[in-house]
Amino acid sequence: MRLAVIGAGAVGSSVVDLAGEYGHTVTAFADSRSAAVAPAGIDGQAAIERKETEGVVGDADPEDALAGEYDVLVEATPTTLGDAQPGFGHVEHALERDRHVVLANKGPVAERYADVRALERESAGEVYFEATVGGAMPVLSTIADFGPDKITAVRGVLNGTANFILSRMAAEGLGYEHVLAEAQDLGVAEADPTFDVEGTDAALKCVIVANVLAGDEREYTLDDARVEGISDLPGSALDLANEDGRTIRLIGEVTGGEVRVGPRLVPEHGALAVTGTRNIVQLETAHAGQLNVSGRGAGGPETATAVLADVDRLAD
Amino acid sequence: MSDSTEEVRAYTVRLELVDRPGELLRALEPIADNGGNLLSIFHERGNVTPRGHIPVEVDLEATPERFDDIVDALRDEGINVIQAGAERYGEELTVVLIGHIVDTDLSDTLSRIEDSSGASVRDFSLSAPEGRDGESSARVRLAAQRGETEAAMDIIHEIAAEKDFQVVEPLTAGDAA
Numbered sequence: 001m002r003l004a005v006i007g008a009g010a011v012g013s014s015v016v017d018l019a020g021e022y023g024h025t026v027t028a029f030a031d032s033r034s035a036a037v038a039p040a041g042i043d044g045q046a047a048i049e050r051k052e053t054e055g056v057v058g059d060a061d062p063e064d065a066l067a068g069e070y071d072v073l074v075e076a077t078p079t080t081l082g083d084a085q086p087g088f089g090h091v092e093h094a095l096e097r098d099r100h101v102v103l104a105n106k107g108p109v110a111e112r113y114a115d116v117r118a119l120e121r122e123s124a125g126e127v128y129f130e131a132t133v134g135g136a137m138p139v140l141s142t143i144a145d146f147g148p149d150k151i152t153a154v155r156g157v158l159n160g161t162a163n164f165i166l167s168r169m170a171a172e173g174l175g176y177e178h179v180l181a182e183a184q185d186l187g188v189a190e191a192d193p194t195f196d197v198e199g200t201d202a203a204l205k206c207v208i209v210a211n212v213l214a215g216d217e218r219e220y221t222l223d224d225a226r227v228e229g230i231s232d233l234p235g236s237a238l239d240l241a242n243e244d245g246r247t248i249r250l251i252g253e254v255t256g257g258e259v260r261v262g263p264r265l266v267p268e269h270g271a272l273a274v275t276g277t278r279n280i281v282q283l284e285t286a287h288a289g290q291l292n293v294s295g296r297g298a299g300g301p302e303t304a305t306a307v308l309a310d311v312d313r314l315a316d
Numbered sequence: 317m318s319d320s321t322e323e324v325r326a327y328t329v330r331l332e333l334v335d336r337p338g339e340l341l342r343a344l345e346p347i348a349d350n351g352g353n354l355l356s357i358f359h360e361r362g363n364v365t366p367r368g369h370i371p372v373e374v375d376l377e378a379t380p381e382r383f384d385d386i387v388d389a390l391r392d393e394g395i396n397v398i399q400a401g402a403e404r405y406g407e408e409l410t411v412v413l414i415g416h417i418v419d420t421d422l423s424d425t426l427s428r429i430e431d432s433s434g435a436s437v438r439d440f441s442l443s444a445p446e447g448r449d450g451e452s453s454a455r456v457r458l459a460a461q462r463g464e465t466e467a468a469m470d471i472i473h474e475i476a477a478e479k480d481f482q483v484v485e486p487l488t489a490g491d492a493a
Contacts, residue, residue, distance in 0.1 A: 236443035
């Protein structure tokens with residue numbers, strides 16, 4: 001397949017880097033200011049290096065990438081809230097040209113799911129978005145395999161930054177601010193960690209799952225989620241939980257039409273008490289009990305792996 | 317993988333047995349065979365149902381996963397299971413409260429939970445590293461009567477809203493059975 005990759009962060013760059021290994025050709029690669037476009041395939045390594053050294057991926061205009069020759073548009077620009085732009089516009093552009101879309105950007109399917117589905121119905125192109133929930137973990141494809149109507153609840157740890165902070169606080173008896181600073185030094189947490197520690201990122205993932213489970217019956221956005229973060233949790237709360245064989249994790253839940261994210265008590269050695277940046281999702285199935293999917297929920301190559309799995313689904 | 321690490325909980329199953337020798341034993345075997353720990357058996361011999369069956373109430377401990385297997389095994393044996401899991405006898409509920417717990421009248425908080433929900437406080441633990449005037453955390457373990465855990469949680473949320481506590485709730489292990 002010929003790919004146009006929009007977004008040159010960790011995920012977009014990893015898709016460009018790994019595409020050849022999966023048998024695909026990158027014909028366009030763009031960040032917000034520049035693009036590299038070549039119908040026969042761009043020099044991915046050169047573009048990635050140029051992004052690192054000069055801050056641009058090539059000499060072309062980003063519009064040229066969108067208008068170029070490709071079978072699949074890979075949307076890997078940052079997630080934005082509200083109107084989900086410019087990601088949504090990119091999806092619209094590709095679908096209007098009857099091209100497929102693979103999203104790594106959560107915005108369009110978390111904030112404008114019905115709009116995306118309406119555009120998809122009018123298009124010969126299809127939209128896949130495995131990478132938006134749980135990085136490398138096959139969460140949405142597992143739901144698709146079982147059938148969304150055979151999944152009764154989904155819950156899990158869906159943000160590695162928050163989980164890293166909570167597991168360090170519990171293991172070392174340290175306070176939130178201390179562990180956050182450490183996480184920032186290690187590059188696990190962003191300079192502005194609000195999106196992760198206030199539960200917004202986990203909530204967006206849960207909203208996407210809720211949209212998939214609901215089919216076209218109801219559209220969910222962030223406004224439908226009840227969200228609590230971890231930044232007000234004192235170390236003493238984790239100590240007390242620990243005395244009782246429990247720990248606290250930031251858990252996202254989609255059950256009975258409700259979307260909820262917040263710190264919850266879980267058994268210390270239970271499946272949900274994953275440590276560090278590991279993620280886990282538990283699916284309650286109608287006839288097959290509980291199913292756990294655990295793995296790396298973020299990261300460039302990890303998320304790119306999910307993107308390329310979607311591209312392979314489109315190629316079949 | 318999670319089978320051995322899931323929390324053991326107490327459950328009540330209500331069965332209806334045919335009045336015939338050996339039926340009680342036949343009903344208990346699937347529980348023991350599937351890793352359930354029998355706590356008590358209440359055999360209401362004098363109280364026959366309209367269909368002429370004998371109601372039996374069995375309290376047991378098991379992990380949520382094993383409990384599912386137990387209920388399935390009972391049904392496979394042709395035992396009539398009237399009620400399973402939905403009403404858990406003596407269910408324990410642990411919550412962590414965060415906020416100004418000490419200087420917002422701790423005993424009022426605890427007695428209101430007990431008075432208005434039918435739950436009793438089994439265990440209470442406080443951590444106040446900043447002293448009594450600062451923010452503290454408390455772990456409260458409640459033993460709720462059957463079907464009362466939701467009422468207990470409602471009261472806790474009501475008090476929390478009033479006294480500006482953050483509540484860390486337990487995650488319920490799905491809608492088993």
